Amino acid sequence: MVHLNITDRAGVEHVVEAQTGLSLMEAIREAGFDDLMALCGGCCSCATCHVYVDDGDGAFKAVSEDENDLLDSSDHRQANSRLSCQLVLTAAADGLRATIAPED
Amino acid sequence: MAQEDIFYDVLIVGGGHAGAQLAITLRQMGFAGSVAIVGAEHVPPYERPPLSKEYLSGAKSFERILIRPESFWGERNVAMILGERVMSVDPGKKRIVTASGRSMGYGSLVWAAGGSPRRLACAGSDASNIHVVRNLADVDAIAAALPQVTHVTIVGGGYIGLEAAAVMRKMDKAVTLLEVGPRLLGRVTGEALSAFVDEFHRAKGVDVRTATGLASFETQDGRVVAAVLDNGQRIATDMVIAGIGIVPEVGALQDAGASVANGVMVDACCRTSLPDIFAIGDCAASPNPWADGAHIRVESVQNANDQAKIVANLLMDVDKPVDAMPWFWSNQYDLKLQSVGLSMGHDLQLVRGDRATASFSILYLREGRLIAVDTVNRVKDYVQARALVAAGARLDASLAVDPDIALKDVVAAAA
Incomplete structure (x- = not known):
């Protein structure tokens, strides 16, 4: 289990517990947030699970070419943008801070 | 008789992607009524x-x-009435009755019942080892049977059949894929992609037979032991997967008087011809701006x-246009297929990049x-x-076919 600090679209930060081995997308969904669409279910085919990793990006693999291209489809891309389905949680993700990006 | 006390402001028929998303979105928007x-x-x-x-592969539970998560629905006050099929709709009294005889009233009824897999009709099609891929139970049945299976015959060369073929090859099953049409994905993509997908599946060991129909199944003890093709050939097999499309689930609405063609006819706002009844998802035939306004599912x-x-x-009285540009994906082996827009009615197809590299696009x-x-x-x-499809961009064809020039940079100068 790791603890994550997730800020929803209303700007409210929530502390959620998540199982390692899941993706951050799954953890956010599992925690009951309803603003993450994640339409493709996590196979890196859309960009509807877009988050900003405010702190703790080092816990994850670098952005792949496909993820980078998909992030380009968002009007809200920032330097810390990631697709949360591509971020697999390990113990290193404990304490992560992330914000759900605005809907495109 | 009718229990007049069960009433929902919004009653959604169907717990697939469309129905679930409607409930989620309503609560997200602050809908206060019952759902x-x-x-x-x-x-x-x-x-x-x-x-x-x-x-199916076991990678995800x-x-x-x-x-x-299951608890979400209760937390959002969405009643989940599962294992129930709606058998009749009374649009005058605004009530539905389920298969088990439960009667419920509604303020708005949203039909999101999807479809059921089209079944094979040739002799032997009632055999127990003929499967479809639509529901959890369908896939659980395939998974349970697989350990005893060495050869799978897949009927239908659309996305469902091709994805099944890819998964079966990964599991080391011998696979024969039958497509009655002249090419794979014939209904949805251009020839260049069909040819590529055909070659790719063959290279992965799938015995692809296009322009090949099924004559019958040879059965033993209620199980298919061979598929007999329309050319007389016999293919010994121990599992059949039919991926030949769906039949939209619209019977009760049709009986209630809704206008139905290939699916429930709806307008651009998903309203059926009956008052306060909407239809969404696979079962709804709506005027699609990406298909010249034709009613399509x-x-x-x-x-x-x-x-x-x-x-x-x-339902929330929010006047906000929804950008419903069609997009789609399919994963087969290590291929990532993605589509945007609808290709029907095109008069030119351009292949961008080399098919041999397994990285190309069709415009x-x-x-x-x-x-x-x-x-x-x-x-x-x-x-x-x-972005280009959304804008209906004009392309410079001679530049567009060069995969080294970014697609966004091949927009033609204004005519």
Whole structure:
């Protein structure tokens, strides 16, 4: 289990517990947030699970070419943008801070 | 008799992507009325695309493909009435009756019942080892049978059949794929992609037979032991998977007097011809701006979600256009296929990149404007095509076919 600090679209930060081995997308969904669409279910085919990793990006693999291209489809891309389905949680993700990006 | 006390302001029939998304969106928008989902399956809403892939292969548990955790629905005050089929609709009294005889009233009824897999009709089609891929139970049945299976015959060369073929090859099953039409994906993509997919599956060991129909099944003890083709050939097999499309689930609405053709006819706001009854998702035939306004059914997650949003906006009285540009994906082996727009009605097809590299795109144009793009392992093209298709951009064809020039940079100068 790791603890994550997730800020929803209303700007409210929530502390959620998540199982390692899941993706951050799954953890956010599992925690009951309803603003993450994640339409493709996590196979890196859309960009509807877009988050900003405010702190703790080092816990994850670098952005792949496909993820980078998909992030380009968002009007809200920032330097810390990631697709949360591509971020697999390990113990290193404990304490992560992330914000759900605005809907495109 | 009718229990007049059960009433939902919004009664959603169908717990698939469309129905689930409608309930989620309504609550997200602050809808204060009562909401129920009546679903034919016994499980809460889950994602269908991974069923035949990550779920069947065991890479993801069922919990991991739930659209929302089971507790979510109760927390959002969405009643889940599972394992129930709606058998009749009374649009005058605004009530429905389920298969078990439960009667419920509604303020608005949203029909999101999807479809059931089209069944094979040739002799032997009632055999027990003929499977379909639509629901959890379908895929569980395939998974349970697989250990005893060495050869799978897949009927249908559309996305469902091809994805099944890819998964079966990964599991080391021998696979024969039958497609009655002249090419794979014939209904949805251009020739270049069909030819590529055909070659790719063959290279992975699938025995692809296009322009080949099924004459009958040879059965023993109620099980298929061989498929007999229309050319007389006999293929010994111990599992059949039929992926030949769906029949929209619309019977009760049709009986109630709704206008039905290939699916429930709806307007641009997903209203059926009956008052306060809407239809969304796979079962709804809506006037599609990406198909010149023709009433078509679009079977995709994108369409299910966008139509759910359209109805949510309507019920919440929010005047906000929903950009429902069609997009789609399919994963087969290590191929990432992505599409945007609808290619029907194109008058020009351009192949961008070399098929031999397994990274190329097909651009579909109509009167010089880009209307759709299929990409194979070219996410960058897919992303850039979204903006171009949305804008109906005119492309410079001679530049567009050069894969080294970014797609966004091949827009033609204004005529």
